[in-house]
Amino acid sequence: MSFFGKNIRKIRGFKGLSQAAFAEIFDVNRSNIGAYEEGRAEPKIDLIIEIAKYFSISLEDMVGKELTINDISSFKLFDEGPTIKKEQESPKILQPILVRAVDQNYYINHHRDKPALDQMKISNDFGILTCDRIFELTSPLDGLGLSAGDYVLCDSELGSEGFGIGIYKEEIKAFRIEDILNEDFSESWRINGYIKKNLTHTSLEARMNHVEKSLIELKARLKID
Numbered sequence: 001m002s003f004f005g006k007n008i009r010k011i012r013g014f015k016g017l018s019q020a021a022f023a024e025i026f027d028v029n030r031s032n033i034g035a036y037e038e039g040r041a042e043p044k045i046d047l048i049i050e051i052a053k054y055f056s057i058s059l060e061d062m063v064g065k066e067l068t069i070n071d072i073s074s075f076k077l078f079d080e081g082p083t084i085k086k087e088q089e090s091p092k093i094l095q096p097i098l099v100r101a102v103d104q105n106y107y108i109n110h111h112r113d114k115p116a117l118d119q120m121k122i123s124n125d126f127g128i129l130t131c132d133r134i135f136e137l138t139s140p141l142d143g144l145g146l147s148a149g150d151y152v153l154c155d156s157e158l159g160s161e162g163f164g165i166g167i168y169k170e171e172i173k174a175f176r177i178e179d180i181l182n183e184d185f186s187e188s189w190r191i192n193g194y195i196k197k198n199l200t201h202t203s204l205e206a207r208m209n210h211v212e213k214s215l216i217e218l219k220a221r222l223k224i225d
Contacts, residue, residue: 149197154189
């Protein structure tokens with residue numbers, strides 16, 4: 001039994017790194033990190049070696065035992081290497097990827113293609129949108145009272161309950177997380193917010209400006225900082 005997934009989750013938590021930020025350091029997909037942490041997949045040995053070397057952890061400790069907080073706090077990484085320090089001082093503003101209904105087939109075929117995904121990113125100059133993906137629903141999601149055409153805001157931590165959305169058998173499917181833990185999704189995201197479809201603007205930029213404004217109002221009502 002490998003403890004690799006549990007250990008990288010602990011390391012991320014100790015340093016306050018999201019799955020996306022951790023994945024970027026090692027040039028892998030965010031969904032891969034989630035799969036490793038949840039025990040749904042095992043990484044190749046070269047990636048394990050790279051991560052262990054980066055964090056100054058022996059390969060034996062990285063995979064052979066569950067690390068404690070005392071173990072983690074003693075690693076050389078926590079002398080604040082340049083990559084981590086830069087992230088702490090200047091947090092990166094997320095540029096979410098917008099997947100509209102008309103773009104879903106393209107996204108399914110290119111969701112691991114970074115240049116293609118870069119073309120689907122939207123501006124987020126003020127850091128209002130704190131999500132990784134925005135999907136337009138093509139069918140109702142009754143559990144959240146959402147209809148086709150509504151937008152769901154998603155982040156990388158799928159968790160064990162709530163609602164999610166992902167690629168399943170060549171379609172984008174919304175689901176209740178508790179119901180699909182054993183299903184084979186090639187990519188999955190947790191839904192952490194939504195925007196109703198009452199958008200009357202025609203241009204994409206105007207529509208997303210409206211989304212940002214709606215999110216500000218929603219956060220104000222919910223008193224979210």
